[in-house]
Amino acid sequence: MKSIAVLPTICCSPQTEPLTVPERDELAARFKALADPTRVAIINSLSAADEVCVCNLTETFELSQPTISHHLKVLREAGLVESSRRGTWAYYRLVPDAIAALRGALGP
Amino acid sequence: MKSIAVLPTICCSPQTEPLTVPERDELAARFKALADPTRVAIINSLSAADEVCVCNLTETFELSQPTISHHLKVLREAGLVESSRRGTWAYYRLVPDAIAALRGALGP
DNA sequence: ATTATATATTGACGGTTGTCGATGAAGTCA
DNA sequence: TGACTTCATCGACAACCGTCAATATATAAT
Numbered sequence: 633m634k635s636i637a638v639l640p641t642i643c644c645s646p647q648t649e650p651l652t653v654p655e656r657d658e659l660a661a662r663f664k665a666l667a668d669p670t671r672v673a674i675i676n677s678l679s680a681a682d683e684v685c686v687c688n689l690t691e692t693f694e695l696s697q698p699t700i701s702h703h704l705k706v707l708r709e710a711g712l713v714e715s716s717r718r719g720t721w722a723y724y725r726l727v728p729d730a731i732a733a734l735r736g737a738l739g740p
Numbered sequence: 741m742k743s744i745a746v747l748p749t750i751c752c753s754p755q756t757e758p759l760t761v762p763e764r765d766e767l768a769a770r771f772k773a774l775a776d777p778t779r780v781a782i783i784n785s786l787s788a789a790d791e792v793c794v795c796n797l798t799e800t801f802e803l804s805q806p807t808i809s810h811h812l813k814v815l816r817e818a819g820l821v822e823s824s825r826r827g828t829w830a831y832y833r834l835v836p837d838a839i840a841a842l843r844g845a846l847g848p
Numbered sequence: 849a850t851t852a853t854a855t856a857t858t859g860a861c862g863g864t865t866g867t868c869g870a871t872g873a874a875g876t877c878a
Numbered sequence: 879t880g881a882c883t884t885c886a887t888c889g890a891c892a893a894c895c896g897t898c899a900a901t902a903t904a905t906a907a908t
Binding site: 644653663666667739 | 759768771774780787788840
């Protein structure tokens with residue numbers, strides 16, 4: 633997931649260059665992770681603390697626990713968040729570099 | 741479409757605050773417009789010039805003309821691009837503020 | 849061991865999306 | 879007018895997505 637640091641720029645930069653097919657696929661996949669209101673809200677929640685317990689998220693959102701788990705998996709596989717288990721609980725946190733890279737894709 | 745200028749920040753900023761439901765819906769809808777490889781590539785293409793004729797896009801991508809037209813509509817309704825007709829041709833261009841606003845949602 | 853709790857996975861269902869061919873709308877040029 | 883070009887819209891279809899209930903996995907506590 634290190635490759636997130638070198639995401640190309642889509643636009644709006646002097647050095648914007650044509651994307652290769654793998655590059656545009658990769659970028660679209662990462663944007664797709666943010667293309668759902670619940671996942672946007674989860675990112676927003678994680679941003680408010682170093683890490684957040686899944687149990688807090690299932691309380692916050694009026695969605696079933698499997699649905700929250702599903703959205704966390706999508707964000708995890710996109711490299712935007714990471715998790716660690718401590719005891720029975722799972723804690724999620726942002727991967728700031730990944731989000732900064734995605735941000736960088738939208739301009740300088 | 742002016743409201744794009746005041747998109748809230750998702751994360752990674754000191755002043756990141758909880759999103760309202762309309763805000764997260766709005767943000768997700770805009771990210772969804774970028775959640776497709778072809779649309780990412782279109783944005784990338786538009787970034788290389790002041791405006792681009794649809795006829796150039798249908799040549800560039802190996803997709804049917806209706807499919808390109810569909811993607812342009814999605815981007816237009818998301819406020820990321822705008823178009824004008826001159827004669828038989830339609831020219832599309834980026835809405836830089838909209839993309840900058842989306843970029844701003846990912847951090848300061 | 850058993851029981852309880854937290855999270856992940858599976859399977860299924862309805863709604864959405866990307867794609868195309870066919871058609872329509874609007875302009876251009878003989 | 880009529881033939882031609884460019885782009886948008888419509889209708890259809892397969893694939894994908896968000897959601898839930900049920901189940902599985904793993905840890906903790908008694």
